[in-house]
Amino acid sequence: MTMDRFRSWATTHVGTVRTHNEDAYVNRPDLGLWAVADGAGGHARGEVASRMIVDALEGIPVGLSAGEILAEVRNRMQATHAALRDAAASGDARDISASTVVILIARDDHFACLWAGDSRGYLLRNGQMMQITKDHSLVQELVDAGAISAADAENHPRANVITRAVGAESDIAELDKVTSRLTPGDRFLLCSDGLCKTLDEAEIAHLLATPAEAEPSERLVDAALAHNVRDNVTAVAIEVLAAA
Template identity: 50%
Template sequence: MTPSIRAWSATHPGAVRTQNQDACLCRPEIGLFAVADGVGGHNGGEIAAARVMEMLSLIPDGLAPAARLAAVRAGLQDTHRALLDMARQPGSHIAPATTIVALLLDGDHFACLWAGDSRAYLLRDGVLHRLTTDHSVVQSLVSAGALTEAEAEQDPRQNVITRAVGAGPEALSIAKSIGEVQPDDRFLLCSDGLYKTLEVEEIARTAMGDAADVAQQLITRALAQTARDNVTVVVAAPQAAYR
């Protein structure tokens, strides 16, 4: 049984764009949370993000943790193939694709699944630990030692991702990270509109605060910094944090 989890979520088009191609999901009753960021270079990014969230909303209650994780993974693969088929239809003028980061919480364990550059963080003892590695051109160059992190932030290719639901080969490669939950942990999922606008220290300080809605407060801070992209945030805190 998944224990009670406190959660907040919010999404906004940002300070510049009029359309919001992001989407998010909070299902604390089964310990499932997600953020998707429709790929802006593909017509129909908002369609792809919505399709992924619709699939996740239909994951049944009562599944064992391993079965829930398998259902999310299988659902992402099915949605990926469906989006590829949509783009191949005769006369289609859309190629819907989206990033995805999903968090599954169960007792004292967590698992993250992701494709693209939407991120998951663990906030522990006031420090924000990144749980995901971006599937992007600049991250590949950073990992290879060809760019520093500072150079990557200024590189014109920083928005070019290398993996997404609805784009690429027939089989979607989904990354995974797992770990143990400790008392007072909080988890943060977000689209790149947040972490490309706010410094890590400000994200951590705001996410660990006592605001009635920390997700909305993070978006408010991003808007104050003129967030140029859509901004979506989900924060989840296991019950242990409130004992």
């Protein structure tokens, strides 16, 4: 795995309303590892959870096989989940914190995307963009059940309710996973919900295709700020430059 196979950019911003940033990211083309974590918790504790996730992922050593790095990611997310649950059990309501996370691993000619919550992963290939994650959220469950439409979900009063997160009330850190092949020219986007709830998919796709010198992640975050994004906003963009 070498950095010359991938090019990536990462940008985060507090947004136009909040006073502190509870988002965090990993940008490690040398590992073939990227992530976005979006913290949630009382009294601004969400930043603790997101930072713990990022620190755990940043500690993964280089030189691992695909299976080894996947196992490391899962083990480290489980350890972080347990640490956050222990802190919640031993403290008061102000100590409760959790975080959504979306993680991309690229190794050889395949990728794996793992996630919990409503931070998202997208893939832009041959001019067509697809969302490769599925939100763990109340409104997504309502859409799946046919109770509301996808359009209704955008402005639903409980649109911010997530049903899964690292540090949430469960015994294990439940991460869904999708895998597929990499193709030179692919561009991936990992983002917190501040981005995907502010920009529509067509605008995201257009900005993700931005030439490298124009910093795609920065263009995406700037567009969200121009739309007065009310949440923290983070974008990590990854381009596949060459085949394995």
